[in-house]
Amino acid sequence: MNIGDVAERSGLPAKTIRYYEDIGFIRPARSANGYRQFSDRDLHKLAFVGRARSLGFTIEDCRTLLALYEDRGRASADVKLVAKQNLVDIDAKIAGLQEMRKTLSHLVACCAGDDRPDCPILDSLGGVPEA
Amino acid sequence: MNIGDVAERSGLPAKTIRYYEDIGFIRPARSANGYRQFSDRDLHKLAFVGRARSLGFTIEDCRTLLALYEDRGRASADVKLVAKQNLVDIDAKIAGLQEMRKTLSHLVACCAGDDRPDCPILDSLGGVPEA
């Protein structure tokens, strides 16, 4: 498979696939003309990383998960630990965003949104500078 | 005020304040020794940006908001628009994270988390590679 095929099948841009090779996730063979030749295994691994990334795992998480994925004798507990930590991180991000949302929606609701210069949003952000 | 005072009072690291000068948010005067001299107005603006950033506004949003903040004749509608767009973005981020959370917590719940190599998390991410 050439990079274009793999890109289409994995859903990852070709640029990203080259990047994933750069950082060592895959090591595709090369054909005589210098083109990368991807195996099914490469495709699998790329799709794996794509899904893991979309679930919020970092690249370093993916590296860990890939190693566990490749190690047929790994303990599921190791994987679960990585996943659980990710869950904690996600919860923290959601909580932070909800906090932001609350403050901001309050400000938006208070703002008349007309032609007048009075704006509770800016007042709240800056305090009134010298009246 | 020197940068250290402003850093303490605004809650922003000195490095970040220099960066905000770089990108044109402030233009502090310099004293004879080359040290930045910050006015109260600079402090205000920096605190403003700090609060806006913590509410999820991007640097470019902050630039817009600062311009509106400095324009005594601006319409509150302009500000409200920026804020509302930000709210939409925040909602999208929350929804995405909740989707992730759902998938991931399901996987974590399914995983035995013991010494055995069977792991629904990895299976789901990769599909079983050659049985």
Next chain:
DNA sequence: ATAAGGCTTCCAGTTGGTGGAAGGTCAAGC
């Protein structure tokens, strides 16, 4: 033969800063 498209490498830029080196300045203590 040529044009379109796919592939290659490499370099630079993105966002929003952060870390560190090398060096000037200032105030206090001995």
Next chain:
DNA sequence: GCTTGACCTTCCACCAACTGGAAGCCTTAT
């Protein structure tokens, strides 16, 4: 008067995780 330490300066490099673009092969179709 000198040293020590804290504070300030600039500049350059780096973080994640790509993305864009230039310059130049390779392949395929007309």
